[in-house]
Amino acid sequence: MVKNEHSNTQQSSHIVTNNETRVAGKPQRVRQVANRLHFRTNSNTILPYLKSKADGNSGHACFSLNSIATLPKELILPLDDYIIQLSLLNIDIPILDETVKAKFLANWTAEYTGKQDQSDIFKKVAEIRDKLQVEKSLQPQLHVLEQAADNYQSKGFFSQFDWCMVHWGTSADILDVTNSTFLLPTACIEFQTAATPPIIALQQLANTFPSVLFTLLYQYPPENTWNEVQFYPFPPFGY
Numbered sequence: 001m002v003k004n005e006h007s008n009t010q011q012s013s014h015i016v017t018n019n020e021t022r023v024a025g026k027p028q029r030v031r032q033v034a035n036r037l038h039f040r041t042n043s044n045t046i047l048p049y050l051k052s053k054a055d056g057n058s059g060h061a062c063f064s065l066n067s068i069a070t071l072p073k074e075l076i077l078p079l080d081d082y083i084i085q086l087s088l089l090n091i092d093i094p095i096l097d098e099t100v101k102a103k104f105l106a107n108w109t110a111e112y113t114g115k116q117d118q119s120d121i122f123k124k125v126a127e128i129r130d131k132l133q134v135e136k137s138l139q140p141q142l143h144v145l146e147q148a149a150d151n152y153q154s155k156g157f158f159s160q161f162d163w164c165m166v167h168w169g170t171s172a173d174i175l176d177v178t179n180s181t182f183l184l185p186t187a188c189i190e191f192q193t194a195a196t197p198p199i200i201a202l203q204q205l206a207n208t209f210p211s212v213l214f215t216l217l218y219q220y221p222p223e224n225t226w227n228e229v230q231f232y233p234f235p236p237f238g239y
Contacts, residue, residue: 032175035197036217036226038188042209047182047189049208059173062182063191068201068208069167075151077159080141082128083148087162089116089124090152093196099227100169103220104196125149169200199229206231 039046047062054064058071077083092115093104105112116124125145132142148158157163164171170193178190197218206214210233217226 031195031220033170033193033195033197034219034221035191035193036188037191037202038215038217039209039212040187042212043184043186046205046209046212047184047186050189060175060177060191062177062179063174063189065164065168065170065173065198065201068204071160071163071167071173072155075155075157075160075163077144077148077151079159079161080144082132082141082145083159084161085111086121086124086128086148086152087158087165088112089121090156090158090162091115091165093165100196100199100218100229103227121152125152167200168198169202170194170196170198174198197229202229203231203234207233 050063050067051061052064053066053070054061055066058064058066079087088111091112093101093112128145129142129149132138132145152158155163157166161171164173172194175192175194177192181188181190197216199216202214202216206212214231216229216231218229219226
């Protein structure tokens, strides 16, 4: 259970620049998010837990979201424009925090139109398949499309892109960390994510450590406004 708090205006200690990405053939600006996760106790257990599945292929050596919810390897595909386009049709943007949702829609991509009905998704798959079958030069993309379509049929997700948004609340693993904040003992770690904070993963973290109060501050540099979210175990601890 997430509790939203008022925004505050502390100064960021780690400014991150904007990145460019492409969605459905158009360049879009996806902003990185600066995150500060505060917890008062148990860092000797929490930090090794966050590091436990940082295998070098995803996330950072200090912190991988795979440690909280593990991304199935069979869903990992080359993210060309068509795979991202299909993945966008299969995403409900984070429902745990209305502030996150509003900022996501403002800072992510104009190509996002909300999760679509399965029938419409199948029509879009067929439309893209027809387009790719016209030219032999696009056969590699057609192969990836068929893999994505099989993933959707068997797993309910096209790729890592839509799976990560649903299970982590952000579209990729941890981008970077402030290393000094991961030295024991610590009561706050700082890290960067793409487009949104990993609010769904952090709710799962709170469920795993129900006796620890987790508070997240996140912002979109160079803004100075920090948004605060507190996480409580669900169901409530003790029930």
